[in-house]
Amino acid sequence: MCLGIPGEVIEIDEERPDLAKVAVSSVKRKINIGLLSDDPPEPGDWVLIHVGFALSKIDEAEATATLEFLTDLGQSYEDELAALRESRID
Incomplete structure (x- = not known):
């Protein structure tokens, strides 16, 4: 299952403004x-x-509600977080 996951933008890449660092849970x-x-x-x-x-x-309210819902999904959400941890965009 592929999920849309909320993330908070931490910073915009100065050299590549089409890239941003985000925080999703602890990732x-x-x-x-x-x-x-x-x-x-x-x-x-x-x-x-x-x-x-x-x-x-x-x-932020929608992000919080969505994260609560996704957390309740259990393994599907954990799988998405694992995939995000392994992903790299440089």
Whole structure:
């Protein structure tokens, strides 16, 4: 199962502004934010992530509710976090 996971933007890559470091639970990874070029996220914003791409900006309340739901899914969420830990975008 592939899930959209909320992540908080920590920083935007200065050399590659289409990349941002995000925090998802305890995992920190770079993701591509190029799909959000019309309204680019800034540090502190929340985004919905799927396969290494930010698909949309979401507010913190929606992010919190989604994370609670995903945590309740158990193994599927843990599998997605494991895949995120192993992913690399440079």
